[in-house]
Amino acid sequence: MTSETTPVLIGAGQFTYRGAPGDSPSPTALLKIAAERAGLDAGIGAAGLAKIDALAVVGYTIDAPGSKRGMIPHSTNPPANLARRLGAQPRWSVYSEMGGNTPQYLVNTLCERIARGETELALTVGCEFLGSAMKRAGQGLGFDDWQADEDEDLPAPQRIGDPRNGSTPYEIRHGLSRPINIYPIFENALRARDGRSLADHQRRMGELFARFSEVAADNPEAWFRTRRTADEIVAVSDRNRMIGFPYPKLLNAIMEVDQSAAVIVASERMARELGVPEEKWVYLHGCADAADLWHPLDRQDFHSSPAMRRTGQKALEMAGIGIDQVDLIDLYSCFPVAVEIGAEALGLSLDDPRGLTVTGGLPYAGGPGNNYVMHSVAVMLQRLRDRPGAYGLLTGNGWYLTKQSTGIYSTKRPERPFEREDPAVLQREIDALPHPEIVERPSGRAVVETYTVVHKREGPFLGIVVGRDEAGRRFAANTPADPAFLAAFEAEEQVGRTGTVRPADVGQTNLFVPD
Template identity: 70%
Template sequence: MDERSPVLIGAGQFTYRGDPASSPSPSVLLKIAAERAAADAGIGAAGLAAIDSIVVAPSAIAQPGASRSRGAPFSSNAAMQLGAMLAARPRWAALSAMGGNSSQYMINVLAQRIAEGETGLGLAVGCEVLGSVAKRMARGLGFEDWDAAEDLSLDAPPVVGDTRPGVSAYEARHGLDRPINIYPIFENALRARDGRSLPDHAARIGALFARFTEVAAGNPHAWFPIRRSAGDLTTVGDRNRMIGFPYPKFLNAIMEVDQSAGVLIASVAKARELGVPEDRWVYLHGCADAHDIWHVLERQDFHSSPAMRLTGRRAFEMAGIGPDDLGHIDLYSCFPSAVQVGAEELGLSLDDPRGFTVTGGLPYAGGPGNNYAMHAVATMAQRLRDAPGSWGLVTANGWYLTKQSTGVYSTTPPQKPFERQDPAVIQREIDALPHPDVIEAPQGAGTIETYTVVHKREGPFMGIVIGRDANGRRFVANTRNDPATLASLEASEQVGRKGTVRQSGGLNIFEPA
């Protein structure tokens, strides 16, 4: 076997459920995950000190360029501070760009560095602290202990990945600037494409995610280890209020968590030098990274993802296997639409007996904004060790079905050197795809292509419509926020409904016929 083959030697996870007044700071959470990964590999503190590359998926409060106005301190260079905390002197230390694809992307980059001889032992790690941040701020608890734990004096690190904002100013102005507003738009497009009634489709996505809760119930790291039925997930009530039609709260990713996870990846030569037993080794056999047409309004449609399809295809080709060879699967699961699109693009049936999660998914195991997939990889590693020779797939999705990273893993030793394909190869194919023209100030007749209704605790307050004008150009608009209009959008299928669009107060306003 090639001495430079990258191999995952250790994985660690941590979930903090204690008093928010004493919750760990971001850097402390990262350190805990790193130490657990080292313990898993059997290399201890001495092994951690040998790390020469660190890449961190930061908390949402600490993403590159984040404002400190929220009052919660975070290191100005989490990767370098973590290196010092571990007594390591990394030659390369970086942050990931924002996005749920970050974990697998970081692993793919580290694996490439190892294969090219630039890294011997690397750590990919991330955390989320929004759970304790929200509770501390709500209770006026302050962050004095975090001030002592976080180093704000370090120079900013390099950033890996695509740092562009996820939406255009036009999209953001009309409410297409948050996952909870955009993924429901994909869901309604899926339902309309398939000709399914509103009740039948609710039953479908409830049944899909009920299986995720079953996995979360058995996961000791899950934020909500609770088994729920399809009806529990889709029935709107005081504890399960509507967020963005058709998703009640229980079908939404939960970012307000305190969790960290990380993996140690070494060259085969370094793993042997460290004395890591080979029964701990898990290989990254296949990987790929790409993004769909960047802005949501420019997509070919709202029920597919060429980037998911092509990164999956490339990862399978690189590994020399197909979907039928998989024993374990974790599809990125921020919302039901992401799972349905991912399964379809990979050629998987929604009732696949293998299931689509090893953790329980983002709404139940927890959804660290930039780092969920690291928990999936850490859990996957143990699944593969428990079933030597089996294969596992992890997909990771950033922004709005935008950035995609894929990994195929197994304990089976590779038969060829690791070679990550330049992401530009797939990207050129995606960028060449046709897509509709977008108009920012439409006038006159329009037809709904997809839509959602956004809710506050008090009830619905904003309708978002993506439509086509009489010339087939795509636009986004809001509806009037009167109760009758908003209620009508949720009462029956609206895709295909006619109306008119005009401008008012800097916004496009769609009036259903």
């Protein structure tokens, strides 16, 4: 790699729509606004955007496997539709699979393409629009204006990323199929490992995310610019109902937003040719991508992430720095446990004076489902420009603490060539880790490894247990569904509780009954 092909981030843009849902921009319009703002930030304008030779669009949540939101109109090929509106003809154009790690993964990929001389000017962009889309659908407002802006008959785009569903059919039958059901089982396992009481752990989560809300309050693009106290965040109320124990609503990522963000990456040669001032340049110094054992029941345990730990180490090694040399940090924050496990993996304290977010995080700044990290890259870009020579680290997390991507940035020019290690090298290491045997139809004595209770507005309706049978094999099961039982089940620590498990009388699920 020469200075001609050294990759550099030259511009970023964000957009948050706060108007009436009936006037909300279409998905393609959201992408275009963010791209244009990134072009304005870089100083290259519409003419520069028309020169992009690579375009990577983050997959929309409505295109996730099993999504039932097909009534929402959007292009069958978002990259091609956007390229037309930008007047661009990229040689390489992709649409991503699902995962909150995706924006960092795409930046890593584009920088590698530039370092290899395959790309000179690239745009990566994403948006989420469930906020207005669900209101339009619910209020019968229609989508005529969106349909006029969306080419629905384009050929399918080239996809990038891992297309596998995050859960197995066995897990799905027991309710382990949604983030709001699965992240709580990690949280409860972490609390039990550390020996904290339910009350002490709720307080810990509230204090952690109160600090995130303070950052969001000062972020002009945040979805919720409200400072919240720790008590307010964890106290269950009509406005902050329990979702999946131990998470009330304010500890969950906010899904229904209207936000977009874009980042422009170029070779140094192209950045100079476009006249982008060097004080705007930010370099990717280190990066890594890997996934933990893919399905939740395969994990070594439910309170750690080998992929978080190893991608962090690899990115720091590539950058040639230690975690103590990082000045700015943004840890993926869909739920508290993602921050807690991420901090532990990187050797950080939850009250690190540097802070653990630059945006305010997913529950308050917004950005979900797959595009949050594009916002954190955009904010990090500006923060690093304001602090020349400082280092910023950010992480992205996809599915259920599954897919991990890490990036380390600085305005300082790297002293060594950009050489991204093939992610397959790290993946082979993680895939070789031992993990428990799974039994799908257990019967007999058993113990709870972790659990959650899932709520509707009316109250608790589903108990989920991950346990071990007498042979040490792991299983998934549901509990009795009686609301009074479920309320009592979440009122006390259940990890380590014994009982019996057997196939349910109806269907393909298992039933765990505690002693």
